[in-house]
Amino acid sequence: MTxxxxxxxxxxxxxxxASCQAAAFGGRxxxxxxxxxxxxxxxxxxxxxxxxxxxxxxxxxxxxxxxLPGLLRCQVAAVTDVSxxxxxxxxxxxxxxxxxxxxxxRSAGEPVAVLFASxxxxxxxxxxxxxxxxARYVLDKRAARVPAPVAAPSDSSLxxxxxxxxxxxxxxxxAFPAVFSAYVPTRVGxxxxxxxxxxxxLGNPNGSREDERHRFYVCYExxxxxxxxxxxxxxxxxxxxxxxxxxxxxxxxxxxxxxxxSLWRYLLGLDLTEELRTRNRPVDEPLRYLLEDQRHLRTTxxxxxxxxxxxxxxxxxxxxxxxxxxxxxxxxxDRFCPWNEGRFRLSVDLDGVGTVEQVEVAxxxxxxxxxxxxxxxxxxxxAGMATAGRIAECKQGATRRADKMFGLRRPPFCTxxx
Numbered sequence: 001m002t003x004x005x006x007x008x009x010x011x012x013x014x015x016x017x018a019s020c021q022a023a024a025f026g027g028r029x030x031x032x033x034x035x036x037x038x039x040x041x042x043x044x045x046x047x048x049x050x051x052x053x054x055x056x057x058x059x060x061x062x063x064x065x066x067x068l069p070g071l072l073r074c075q076v077a078a079v080t081d082v083s084x085x086x087x088x089x090x091x092x093x094x095x096x097x098x099x100x101x102x103x104x105x106r107s108a109g110e111p112v113a114v115l116f117a118s119x120x121x122x123x124x125x126x127x128x129x130x131x132x133x134x135a136r137y138v139l140d141k142r143a144a145r146v147p148a149p150v151a152a153p154s155d156s157s158l159x160x161x162x163x164x165x166x167x168x169x170x171x172x173x174x175a176f177p178a179v180f181s182a183y184v185p186t187r188v189g190x191x192x193x194x195x196x197x198x199x200x201x202l203g204n205p206n207g208s209r210e211d212e213r214h215r216f217y218v219c220y221e222x223x224x225x226x227x228x229x230x231x232x233x234x235x236x237x238x239x240x241x242x243x244x245x246x247x248x249x250x251x252x253x254x255x256x257x258x259x260x261x262s263l264w265r266y267l268l269g270l271d272l273t274e275e276l277r278t279r280n281r282p283v284d285e286p287l288r289y290l291l292e293d294q295r296h297l298r299t300t301x302x303x304x305x306x307x308x309x310x311x312x313x314x315x316x317x318x319x320x321x322x323x324x325x326x327x328x329x330x331x332x333x334d335r336f337c338p339w340n341e342g343r344f345r346l347s348v349d350l351d352g353v354g355t356v357e358q359v360e361v362a363x364x365x366x367x368x369x370x371x372x373x374x375x376x377x378x379x380x381x382x383a384g385m386a387t388a389g390r391i392a393e394c395k396q397g398a399t400r401r402a403d404k405m406f407g408l409r410r411p412p413f414c415t416x417x418x
Contacts, residue, residue, distance in 0.1 A: 005050040006096055014038050016055040017048060017081070024083035025118070036196035046081075047100055049093045056085040057093040059101060063110065064418075067190045069378050069408060070321020070352060077105050077311070078191065079115040080418050098126045102311060102337055111315035112376075114191075114306045116417060123307055127336050129374030130304035132189040132412045134280030137287065138298045141247070141268055141276055145292040149261060162222030162258055164266045172217035173202055176229045176253070179219075180415075183253050189306060189377050189412030197416055201251060202231065215250070218266060220259040228252070228259030230266075234273060246275040251415065264290055280305065282413040306414045308373040313340045314356045316376065321352040323378075324404040331363035331394075332372060340369055348405055364398035367391040378408035 009017050018029045018037055029037065042062055049057035060081045065073045079101065084093050105113055117123045117130070167175070177198060184190040193201075203215045214235055220228040231250040238244035247270050254260040264287060267276055281287075283302065288294045310316040313332050325348045334340035343363050348354045365382065371390045374380040382402040385391040393399045 003051075004056075004091075004093065004096075006047060006100060007050070008043055009046045009048045009055070011038075011043065013048070013055060014041060017041070017046065017058050020048075020055050020085055021058045021081050021083040024085060032199065033196075036199060040194055040196050041081075045104075047097050049084075049088075049097065051088065056088040057097060058083045059097045061101065061105070061113070062194070064194075065184075065192050066112070066114065067185055067188050068320040069188050069323075069406070069412075071185060071188070072319070072321060073185055074112070074319050075110065076191075077110045077113040078418050079113050082115070082118075094122075098336075102126070102309075105311045106337070106339070109312075111310065111312035111319065113309040113311055114414075115309075117304065117307050120304065123309075124370045125336070126309065127334060127369040127373065128307040128309040129370040129372070129376075130306075130380070131308040131374050131377045132305040132379055132414045133283050133303065134305045134413065135283050135285065135299050135303075136280060136301045137276075137278045137285065138300050139268070139276040139287075139291075140274070140296045141270075142274055143293070144268060144296045146265060146268060146290055147292050162220055162227065162262065164218055164220050164262050167217050167219055169202060169204065169217065172219075172229070172231070173198070175219065175226045176202070176217070176231075179226055179229055179255060180253050182255055187410075187413055188408055189379070189414045191306075191414055191416050191418070193416045194418070197418065218263065220254070220262050222256075222258070227256050228254035228263055230263045232267060234270070237275065243272065245273045246277050247273050249276065249278045251279070252281075253415070260286070261290065282411065284410055308376050310340065310369060310373055310376065311337070313369065313372065314344060314358070317344065317346050317356045318354055320354070320376070322348040322354055322405045323352065323407050324348070325350050325352070326401060326405055328365065328398065328402055328405060329359060329361055329363045330372070331366035332369055333367070334369040337369070346405075362394065364393075364395045365391060365402060366394055375402075375406055377412040378406050379411040382406065 018034055022028050046060040048055050058081050061077045061079045063075045064078045066076045068074050214233045216232055218230050219226045230252040233248040237246050288297050328346045331343045332340050342358050345357050345359045346354050382399040386393045386399045
């Protein structure tokens with residue numbers, strides 16, 4: 001990249017920043033989205049490339065709590081707004097922005113960065129690896145049957161006296177974030193959600209967008225406490241037949257099994273709809289076990305969600321907790337951030353707490369930093385990566401040991417897009 005200026009933007013340049021970012025993805029910001037960006041964009045964490053007076057490339061980040069293995073809440077850098085104008089591709093601008101951004105994150109002492117990748121082949125070269133995954137499901141509601149739940153013994157402490165209620169947008173906007181905030185610390189990979197993302201997810205039934213006008217809000221309430229919610233739309237699936245309609249689940253969040261079961265029963269019971277279609281949900285979605293015949297639930301897509309980049313390998317490995325005690329020497333290859341290159345001994349005690357030191361002994365495992373980012377949250381197996389040639393097992397049994405140390409009881413997931 002030559003003859004271009006790379007710097008943080010100023011407040012009067014936010015509109016140009018938004019226009020460049022949106023155009024790169026084939027869209028435009030609405031007035032509400034632009035207003036939200038102006039409030040939430042941290043100017044000192046923004047970067048833009050200028051060609052003369054024109055803003056032609058963008059990125060930004062913000063610090064946000066993330067749930068790491070061990071259910072620890074730690075600050076990570078959420079990277080977003082990455083774009084290069086169609087007129088300025090293949091000129092090294094993305095390389096320059098990624099270089100500056102990672103240098104800045106290191107200087108700020110932020111050891112982990114995460115992002116959503118618009119294309120799967122871009123961010124591995126900058127040390128990011130896909131670490132959480134999601135799936136979309138379609139259920140034929142006409143054929144689906146839900147058997148009665150197994151009754152709890154009479155002396156059980158389980159309380160199933162809750163009920164499902166439709167609510168208006170104002171109540172949803174007040175109550176749903178509290179439920180989500182209580183859920184986030186319970187699952188590895190989840191991030192806190194910025195207010196602007198809440199506005200985008202909830203929408204506005206009186207707004208101009210078609211999908212917003214048909215959006216509904218439902219909650220599960222027990223003893224005066226909201227324990228779960230769902231946001232959904234009802235829309236047609238066949239322009240030639242008005243009555244061919246589906247329930248489109250935008251989001252569901254539950255804090256209890258009773259809430260989870262009750263909300264799905266409600267959605268499956270909505271009249272005058274043939275299908276239920278979800279957005280990205282966890283790959284271990286328990287919905288299939290709710291059905292009498294699991295074959296009526298189809299997985300229509302499966303793909304990566306958040307990508308993880310270890311900005312400081314030693315600090316990042318010491319942040320999370322581990323499932324099994326032991327020791328592992330990991331050789332890390334990181335050409336983009338050479339300060340991470342070397343061999344690290346990870347020693348985990350009986351409480352799952354890891355300490356990290358750089359050593360000069362023979363490694364148990366050798367891998368590029370993007371592979372370490374992929375396995376970091378415990379959702380990608382070392383053994384599988386080794387079978388595919390993405391990790392080198394230097395001592396027999398090392399990948400099996402690593403999987404026992406890094407593994408989780410359920411895969412990580414990230415609900416929030418950013």
